[in-house]
Amino acid sequence: MANSRRSFITKAAVAAAMTPFASLSTFGQGYEQAIDKTPKRSAPADLKITDIKCGYIRGSVMVKVYTNQDIWGCGEGVDAIPGTYHLVKNFGARLKGKNPLNVHRLFEDIRRSGFFQGAQSGMYVAVLSAIETALWDIAGKALNLPVYQLLGGKFRDKVRVYCDTALYQRTLPVPKDFSDAALKAKSMGFNAMKFDLDQANDPNKYDAYNWTASPAELQRMYDQISAAREAVGPKIDILVDMHGRYDAVTGQAVAKLLEPLKLLWLEEPIPAENVEAYKLITESTSTPIAAGENHYLAYGFRRMLEIGRSVLSISSCPIFKKPVA
Ligand SMILES: [Mg+2]
Missing domain, CATH: 3.30.390.10 (Enolase-like, N-terminal domain)
Structure with a gap:
């Protein structure tokens, strides 16, 4: 059985090497070889x-x-x-x-x-x-x-993580809450931290169903994140999530407004469904845009990949440097 399996793999590898996707020739080999060679605790x-x-x-x-x-x-x-x-x-x-x-x-x-x-x-x-x-x-x-x-073997020895400050659990957090949370996360050893900007109970909203942020709402967002940036300085990465609750106009405005604060990324400023609107936003700002939490399976990312690398899609699989010791 083992010989015939290896023979099949060899043939498959040769066939795959003749295709433009030569790297696929090794796909699955680790799994097959593991079955052949590893002492097993089960049958x-x-x-x-x-x-x-x-x-x-x-x-x-x-x-x-x-x-x-x-x-x-x-x-x-x-x-x-x-x-x-x-x-x-x-x-x-x-x-x-x-x-x-x-x-x-x-x-x-x-x-x-x-x-x-x-x-x-x-x-x-x-x-x-x-x-x-x-x-x-x-x-x-x-x-x-x-x-x-x-699944192909180990690549890194460590994976960086960020701290979700979870300020959404408070009612209408003020800028000082953001700076306090940022300092707390930093004191815990994190060198990356995330804040949420979508606040359904913001009294400055036009109304509960309007997807456009009002000028006062935009100002509230800037004040909150700039307080965090000021507290931790330029060497800490700051991430911002909007949970897909705004329109493209607001997404563009927030991305532009926060450019001086040098975010690691702005996550889901608009709903996942309109990938073209994501492209509009990414092309109008230097703030990196993250998406992907509401896309499903590989097929869900297809359109995003088709329309260009300007749409950054890293939310579901962040890959980071090692954390601060
Ligand atoms: Mg998210």
Whole structure:
């Protein structure tokens, strides 16, 4: 079996090398070789999914996939999770009895069978992503390897993180709240911190349904972030999130207004649906624009990539330098 698998991989690699996508020739080899060579704490070929359960922690759905051997996998889905319990049960019923190591096959079986059940985005993908993560967790445990080894290997030894200051939990935070939170995050050792600027209860809003920020609202945003910048100085990275709650005119205005404050990025100034409006904003400012938290699957990023690299899409996968010690 091992020989025939390697022979197949070799042929596939030669075939792929003849294509313009030669780098694809190595895709999956780590996984195959791991199955061949690694001492195993289970019998992978005989693994079967026996049950899937879920629980909810704050804004996440946590799924746990059980097997007929002494291993289980855990996965998390964030955003789009209210009402997902029945999707977990539905997908779980379909996965019972299947070998969890066929991660891509199981993912595609559920995705393709749901084309008319919402499989393009939202709750469906949130649950599917949580289950996919749990299946990889099982694969890593079954093969006694870190999952990153199965996905191409380790690249960095450390990943930088930022502090979410969570000032949205306060009613109408004033600039001093921003400077206090910035100093607190800095004192904790963070060299990057994030603030939210969308405040639904701002008395300066035109009204609850108007997507355009008023001049006073824009001033409030500038005062808050400039207070944070002034508190921590120029060497700390500041990130700002607007949660897609404004229109393109406001997105442009805020990005321009905050240019002197040198943000690491301005996140989701407008809703995810209008990618062309993102391009308008990115082309009108030097402030980096982040998006991606409300795009689903690789296909969700396609249009953004098509219309040019000026649209920065890093929200879902930030890659940073090491944090301050
Ligand atoms: Mg966000």
